[in-house]
Amino acid sequence: MVDSLRFDNRVVIITGAGSGLGKAYALEFGKRGAKVVANDLGVSRNGEGHSSRVADIIVQEIQKLGGIAVANYDSVENGDRIVKTAIENFGRVDIVINNAGILRDSSILKMKDADWDIIMSIHLKGAFTVIKAAWKYMKQQKFGRIINTSSGSGIYGNFGQANYGAAKMGLHGMTLSLAKEGEKNNIRINSITPVAASRMTEDLLAPEILNIVTPEKIVPLVVYLCHESCNDTGGLYEACGGLITRVRWQRSPGIFFSGQFSAEDVQARWREINSFETTRLGNPDYPTSTTDTLKKVLYLIQETAKPKL
Ligand SMILES: NC(=O)c1ccc[n+]([C@@H]2O[C@H](COP(=O)([O-])OP(=O)(O)OC[C@H]3O[C@@H](n4cnc5c(N)ncnc54)[C@H](O)[C@@H]3O)[C@@H](O)[C@H]2O)c1
Structure with missing residues (x-):
């Protein structure tokens, strides 16, 4: 060749x-x-x-x-x-x-x-x-x-x-x-x-x-x-x-605590934090910057603030 x-x-x-x-x-x-x-x-x-x-x-x-x-x-x-x-x-x-x-x-x-x-x-x-x-x-x-x-x-x-x-x-x-x-x-x-x-x-x-x-x-x-x-x-x-x-980073959908939360809350949700399964918070994703993380937090704050039907 x-x-x-x-x-x-x-x-x-x-x-x-x-x-x-x-x-x-x-x-x-x-x-x-x-x-x-x-x-x-x-x-x-x-x-x-x-x-x-x-x-x-x-x-x-x-x-x-x-x-x-x-x-x-x-x-x-x-x-x-x-x-x-x-x-x-x-x-x-x-x-x-x-x-x-x-x-x-x-x-x-x-x-x-x-x-x-x-x-x-x-x-x-x-x-x-x-x-x-x-x-x-x-x-x-x-x-x-x-x-x-x-x-x-x-x-x-x-x-x-x-x-x-x-x-x-x-x-x-x-x-x-x-x-x-x-x-x-x-x-x-x-x-x-x-x-x-x-x-x-x-x-x-x-x-x-x-x-x-x-x-x-x-x-x-x-x-x-x-x-x-x-x-x-x-x-x-x-x-x-x-x-x-x-090779790239993968992030779990994780857990979002909208109000105050404690170490006990983290303990209680530990399995979900570690899970790479799709959840109601979305799919696992592949972040490339801290801005991605901040965007996700702002989105979740907005979603949580929406009135529940
Ligand atoms: N071989 C592997 O499987 C493997 C795996 C992961 C990473 N690496 C990395 O790949 C690179 C090459 O490794 P290799 O396996 O060919 O090793 P090697 O020991 O055969 O070659 C390393 C060369 O670097 C030279 N060297 C060491 N210190 C130096 C210095 N301060 N200034 C200039 N030259 C210096 C040595 O004289 C040697 O010729 C290394 O960075 C190593 O950490 C290798």
Whole structure:
């Protein structure tokens, strides 16, 4: 099949491009004509050590395949330096894929402050610093595509990952706000929650599952989301072993107390509050803003005030 989704003259920053998912993205963007800034600090799974070799190797691989790439060895916590590499080498930045990440798993009582802080710093602050530095260029050129890498641990929770889960859910919160900020300047930002074989998952998933959930099966979603033809923004997409889905918030019809009410009233109606069945208050719905919630309250106040026949 012809690769019709091309990225000629586009500059893409991929953080953590030296292994796992980042490497798979970098090779594909290189093949599709993008100029790739391959960032990688070259650390271990839990963020120790560092090596410039990791970024150098992926750059060589892209070049061997006829692509254009430059390495950057900074930590994502210094996003401005990564963007500087893009500007100095290629003069622009069109796409940012926030992918770099590490793990510091432990149950809450054993979790050290340092394990909390480093996860926030690399996943959340790292994405912020790269986006912030790239944003002004994207705004000027009225084009930008950004991917934040969330995780099932963030959107569903996972034992021993309070730090990682908080950062990963935080990334989607950032996506939702920036989707609104970027709208008028054609800056689109989406979150993905991948499941893929990498050193992060090699001891968590069975070998037969690892064979199915290859990083290459995440790549097409990311490539499409970053293309100029894709205008969706603020989405959360799950990708795993060939399955690609969109995830959204669902709100139960709930209960509306029109007068004073107490904790006992909440207790008495708890089952209904938690139910996603259709009730006389309506169907479960899919809110996208707090305004939706306020509108619903105002509507219910009006309805309750109407004289009963
Ligand atoms: N593999 C999965 O199933 C899965 C699931 C959910 C989310 N994720 C997320 O996907 C992303 C990629 O994960 P992966 O599985 O490919 O892991 P990986 O460990 O193979 O790759 C991560 C890369 O990020 C680099 N890195 C780490 N800290 C860095 C820093 N401060 N600055 C620059 N580079 C840094 C590492 O050197 C490494 O090359 C991560 O954000 C991870 O949390 C992965």
